[in-house]
Amino acid sequence: MEKITQLEEAIAQRDGLLDKICQLEEVAESLRSENLSLKVNTEEVVKAGVENFMSQFKFTQDYENFQAFFVNFGAQQVLNEVKELHPNLDLSNIEVDYPSPEEAKDGVGQPPTDGAEDSVDQPLVEGA
Template sequence: MGSLMERITQLEEANAQIEGLLDKICQLEEVVESLKSENLSLKANTEEAVKVGVENFRSQFEFTSDYENHQAFFVNFGARHVLTKVKELYPSLDSSLLRQTTYLLRKPKMVLANLL
């Protein structure tokens, strides 16, 4: 009988541990749901902040002389980088046509006019 009582006690302890673990799982599920909700809220707030930032940028900076100067700098930098890579990868390639294309890209007003 003693071993049966010990076995019952062990089973009761194991059952209590399982119930405790189930409670913790429920708590974790609640935390996960809360974090999902918070994540969706933060994502929506971030998207709205990006939209507002772009609108502010456009209203205060786009199509000003400062914008054109910065844009020309980055387009020129990108064009030089591409030309350098092309020369590295294809040393025998005639890159004169590519240079003409990048020259046109350095003129932001022309590019914007073509895009619009």
């Protein structure tokens, strides 16, 4: 009789554990779907943030610094090619001074801006 009672208790415990397993599986599935939803929302937020940054980047000082650097870098490349193609041409009075992006960030090599001058009107090449 005692073994039957122990067996019935073990079956009851097993049934209780199976119920808990089913509940935990439901919770796990709920957490998986919530995780997927959060992942999708995160991807949408990141995409919106990147798009916002990209649309606003052209209005930042970093954009202006890189733009000035690469425009002046291009001018230096053209000047080097002219020197190569015309070695007898005296270009000693023409020099392109372009700062690195880090220097441009610090304002080194930038034309003074007092509000009256527009930096677009500044010559890219000294002596021009």
